[in-house]
Amino acid sequence: MSLLEVDNLSILIRGGRNLVEGVSITVNAGEIVGIAGESGSGKTVTAMTSLGFLPAGATSTGEVRVNGVDVLSMTPKQLQSVRGTEVAMVFQDPMTSLHPMLNIGTQLTEHLRVHKGLGRKAAWARAAELLEMVRIPDPTSALTAFPHRFSGGMRQRIAIAMALACDPKLLIADEITTALDVTVQAGILDLLDRLRKETGMAVVFITHDLAVMNVIADRLYVMYGGRLAESGSIGEVLNSTRHPYTRALIEALPEGAALGKALVPIPGEPSTPDRRPSGCAFNPRCTFAVESCRTDVPELRELEPGHFAACAVDPFGSLPEGAIPLDISLAPRKDQHVAS
Numbered sequence: 190m191s192l193l194e195v196d197n198l199s200i201l202i203r204g205g206r207n208l209v210e211g212v213s214i215t216v217n218a219g220e221i222v223g224i225a226g227e228s229g230s231g232k233t234v235t236a237m238t239s240l241g242f243l244p245a246g247a248t249s250t251g252e253v254r255v256n257g258v259d260v261l262s263m264t265p266k267q268l269q270s271v272r273g274t275e276v277a278m279v280f281q282d283p284m285t286s287l288h289p290m291l292n293i294g295t296q297l298t299e300h301l302r303v304h305k306g307l308g309r310k311a312a313w314a315r316a317a318e319l320l321e322m323v324r325i326p327d328p329t330s331a332l333t334a335f336p337h338r339f340s341g342g343m344r345q346r347i348a349i350a351m352a353l354a355c356d357p358k359l360l361i362a363d364e365i366t367t368a369l370d371v372t373v374q375a376g377i378l379d380l381l382d383r384l385r386k387e388t389g390m391a392v393v394f395i396t397h398d399l400a401v402m403n404v405i406a407d408r409l410y411v412m413y414g415g416r417l418a419e420s421g422s423i424g425e426v427l428n429s430t431r432h433p434y435t436r437a438l439i440e441a442l443p444e445g446a447a448l449g450k451a452l453v454p455i456p457g458e459p460s461t462p463d464r465r466p467s468g469c470a471f472n473p474r475c476t477f478a479v480e481s482c483r484t485d486v487p488e489l490r491e492l493e494p495g496h497f498a499a500c501a502v503d504p505f506g507s508l509p510e511g512a513i514p515l516d517i518s519l520a521p522r523k524d525q526h527v528a529s
């Protein structure tokens with residue numbers, strides 16, 4: 190049984206617009222699963238629904254199971270026990286999780302006392318352990334400090350410690366490295382990788398940045414216009430890409446330009462729920478579109494074992510003669526670090 194199973198999820202808001210449509214995602218213990226896509230593709234809405242948070246006024250169809258239990262049919266009380274203990278979430282801005290007027294120790298211990306039932310002394314000791322775990326120097330004195338004393342990267346580590354307080358089986362990390370500089374970003378990616386190895390925790394890692402995804406994720410789901418465009422192992426999706434949108438994202442990477450490859454921005458605007466073209470939502474921006482792309486929504490098909498893409502044309506099914514396959518092995522992956 191998977192830890193998280195999002196099964197054919199659609200989220201409908203007033204006015205009959207779909208925020209996401211027919212999305213299925215699975216996450217197993219110890220895995221780092223990426224969700225990528227441009228702004229507005231539905232990454233956060235999908236993740237928030239995994240915690241039972243539907244946008245106000247929205248309705249859903251499909252199922253979201255955490256450890257086999259459907260969170261969409263849970264009572265508010267049941268949901269509260271799932272959040273934090275089974276699933277926890279960290280956001281781009283660590284101050285979303287941290288209170289600026291309370292010291293770190295008060296915030297961490299309150300969490301531990303409420304959710305874990307620890308006494309004051311035990312909660313304080315566990316809080317210091319958590320800070321140690323996320324590599325905050327001098328945890329004991331850090332507990333008495335306020336969030337503003339720490340750099341952005343350190344605050345993000347503390348927000349992760351807060352999320353880890355109740356030993357969640359699944360951590361959802363939504364753009365948590367986006368605002369950080371490259372070195373600090375690398376430290377946070379290392380931290381997540383270490384934590385999943387040490388604790389067996391699974392991570393859903395959300396970012397629009399495929400170069401970062403390449404470093405951290407085992408499997409990847411690419412979303413466009415509220416639907417899945419492509420999914421599979423990170424190697425297959427990035428190096429044997431089958432969907433024109435994924436390929437367009439790769440060609441738009443600045444890291445490619447730094448290596449002398451042409452940087453090709455994706456033309457046009459991303460699809461939003463109130464500007465959703467009929468047929469394949471990517472069709473106005475797709476250089477491979479044919480007439481039927483304007484009317485027919487392409488099905489997500491399994492093209493190779495475990496590798497899915499939703500494109501009726503499948504232009505990279507077999508590379509045209511002379512075409513060079515894309516290779517975005519821009520940074521060594523974590524498992525390669527370990528092997529070398």
Ligand SMILES: Nc1ncnc2c1ncn2[C@@H]1O[C@H](COP(=O)(O)OP(=O)(O)OP(=O)(O)O)[C@@H](O)[C@H]1O
Pocket residue numbers: 202208226227228229230231232233234235244245397461462
């Ligand atoms: N409560 C809501 N009511 C109406 N539209 C919403 C609501 N919540 C989100 N949306 C819209 O749904 C779409 C998907 O939003 P979501 O936040 O999941 O995007 P995202 O992929 O996380 O984008 P970003 O990279 O900018 O964070 C967006 O167009 C957003 O404006």
Ligand code: SF4
Pocket residue numbers: 432433434469470471472473475476477478479482487499500501502503
């Ligand atoms: S279905 Fe058509 S428009 Fe959509 S990605 Fe494939 S070729 Fe492009």
Ligand SMILES: [Mg+2]
Pocket residue numbers: 232233234363
């Ligand atoms: Mg988002």
